[in-house]
Amino acid sequence: MAGAVLAIAMMVGISVANAVEIIPSAEITRNVDSDQANMFGSLAVRGQVMPLLATELGVAYRSESHADDLLKVRMWPVTASLWVTPVPAFYAGAGVGWYNITFDWADAVSPPLQDHTEQEFGVHLGGGVRVLWRRPRPSTSAVAT
Numbered sequence: 001m002a003g004a005v006l007a008i009a010m011m012v013g014i015s016v017a018n019a020v021e022i023i024p025s026a027e028i029t030r031n032v033d034s035d036q037a038n039m040f041g042s043l044a045v046r047g048q049v050m051p052l053l054a055t056e057l058g059v060a061y062r063s064e065s066h067a068d069d070l071l072k073v074r075m076w077p078v079t080a081s082l083w084v085t086p087v088p089a090f091y092a093g094a095g096v097g098w099y100n101i102t103f104d105w106a107d108a109v110s111p112p113l114q115d116h117t118e119q120e121f122g123v124h125l126g127g128g129v130r131v132l133w134r135r136p137r138p139s140t141s142a143v144a145t
Contacts (some may be wrong), residue, residue: 004085014095020045020047021043022044022045023046024043026039029102032066034064034105037122045057046083048051053084054083055081055083056079057080058077058078058081058096059078059079061075062076063075064080072104073101073104074101074102076100078096078097079098079124081126085130088130090130091128091129093096094123094126096121096123096124098120100119101117102117103118
């Protein structure tokens with residue numbers, strides 16, 4: 001039961017006492033060499049540390065195929081960000097990330113190429129609009145006719 005509640009909360013995004021937010025996302029990307037669009041997802045935890053400042057830790061997963069499916073590239077960045085929140089609805093900031101990229105070659109490649117993982121450190125800039133999702137509350141009013 002608790003697992004189901006957590007899964008639903010992660011799909012919708014929750015805020016716990018306005019102190020910590022769990023932020024799931026689903027995104028669509030397309031490689032410039034391909035007409036194929038790929039979906040990927042991420043999950044972040046964001047917390048307000050001061051009235052105008054929030055921190056965020058996130059992880060994502062993305063996978064795409066290249067060279068007629070002979071190469072599968074998997075990426076999973078782990079990021080830390082610092083966001084300025086001048087008003088509750090908008091945020092902008094920067095952060096750092098540890099970007100892991102795995103190259104998986106198909107067995108059909110001749111001569112055989114060895115799979116490997118590369119790790120890179122990088123920075124990012126970003127911003128966005130915060131949209132709160134609230135569940136409608138049942139009304140306690142009654143209408144007499």
